[in-house]
Amino acid sequence: MRNFVQAVIIGVLTGGVYALMASGQTLIFGIMKVINLAQGALVIVGAFLSYSLFVHFGIDPFLSILITTPVLFGLGMLIQLAFLRPLRSDDAAEMSLLVTFAVALGIEGVLTLTYKTNYKSIQTSYANKSFDVAGYEISAVRLYAFALSLVALVVLYLVLERTRLGRAIRATVQNPTSALLLGVDSKKVAAIGFGLGAATAAAAGAVFGLVYAFNPNSHYDLISRLLSIVILGGLGSIGGAVVGALVMGVASSLVAVFGSPVWSDFTFFGVLIVVLLIRPQGLFGTTLRGAS
């Protein structure tokens, strides 16, 4: 029982971090119907930026987010404008999938040249601190990370619900054609939406770098987790992404405690396969492009 509760606590904290990354991913899908395979790489970019700011300028990772978020927002817009917008063939969906994959590789290449392939981690003064709550150990970094993810998610929610831009984005998600007819500049929305999705990678990256060791290669691992979460939650649903992330976090943490840490990596794949078998549209998703 003790182990169980401890595992659930860790799982929820981990899930919170993934929730932030996955919501960026699913937002991009919702707006553009593009599966962004570069999301994992963008998170790693965020992690490396925070790492550099911490190592060279001593800026705390939680503060560095204020700098990295605009950078990643710009990078996301750039990717959309330079590589995704010009695609105009019949199978733009398939092409954009592959283009984002190429972008991910390019990012990995640049990061490998800049930072080499050694594993890095952001070692803050509070890296090994932990709180003791009712006899359960809660790592300080993970708790802060979870709190930050929540804050970022709330900000994202407010942007989407309370601003004019957010309304335009939601309209595009619901029905691109009607939104266009009602005067939403869909091209601008797509670019800004991609930027927003990428911007979530800044906070997520800082947090990821605090909790885990990472290298330029880590994005394959991340992207497979993120995609499993997004499919579990239902592609395009931000609420679904949050719930999916928490479920996956708790599930893999339970497997790590009661099975072995090695197998917890496979929880994601197992859940992904089960979801596709039972409910291909995910928990909160509408029916996928042609899903049977």
Added chain:
Amino acid sequence: VTKLGLVRGAVFVALLACFPFIVHAHWVLNIAVFTLMYAGLASAWNLVGGFAGYPSLGHAAFFGAGAYVEAIWFHHHSIGSGYLPFVALPIVGLVVMVASVPVAWVAMRTRADVFAIVTITLLFVAQTLAFNLRSLTGGSQGIGIHPPPFALAIFERPFYFAFASILVIAAGLTFLTSRSRMGLSLLAVRSDEDKARGVGVHVTLAKLTAFSVSVWLTAMIGAVWAYYVTFVYPQFAVDPLITIAMVLMTFLGGRATLWGPILGAFILAPAQQYLAYTYGASRLYLLAYAAVFLVIMLFLPRGIIPSLSDRRFARTRRTILAAANAVAGEQVEQRVPS
């Protein structure tokens, strides 16, 4: 079968067969071996990624699985040395194929997007398995295979012919696919799966067949590769770069064409090997790959061969139209009373 196509195929096979007897430099042969390997891989990918329009991003997993099956078989129950491992190839391919079909079935229940997601996840799962099933795969230590006992002077030859045979088989299957009901079914799936199902195409059967054949070929190539490099490490056997190479070469040459993947491989593989020899920094070509990939996607999205035949078609059309106009013009002139 057109006469020109037959001649083209025969010349290609003849050139392939003669090459190792004309060229003896080991470094050239080494590049040739890898070029044929990639040509085979791209042709295999084309069956499912090109014809059916299901872009698999996890084919490196099947390549790696083939390599591991070969190496493990070798290690635990010696398959014998010399040419015997080549004879065992179809079985290695079958083993990987049988293991992969259930996953493919699940992944293909939904559409191309989700299929791509499952396959990229599969890549990661395969790599993690290779690292962690230590008793079977040796973990990060890798598994060794006894160096093949071929004479040094002709060391590359058996591998060259093994890859060449697989390439010819792959090309033959591609040709059969493009000329059969099967190919039509796949192209129908690619353009509109629901409509295809509606008019009575056995959608699932077509997709799974294409996938299985593709995996079978990929795994065999992986097995030959394992025997050639004699050492299988997780990070090289299940390398995302291999997937990328397959996709890239197919896109460069032209999807759903017979010669496209081969042409793409013959352009990119030597370039990649040559760059790796001269500059060494293998991770530099990650960037080069990404750049080439983006350039192709943006400026040549249909690939070389379809673009060329488009141009030829447009030219023929122009000549015919010009001729027709000329004739029409003459007729008009004739009708005008002078």
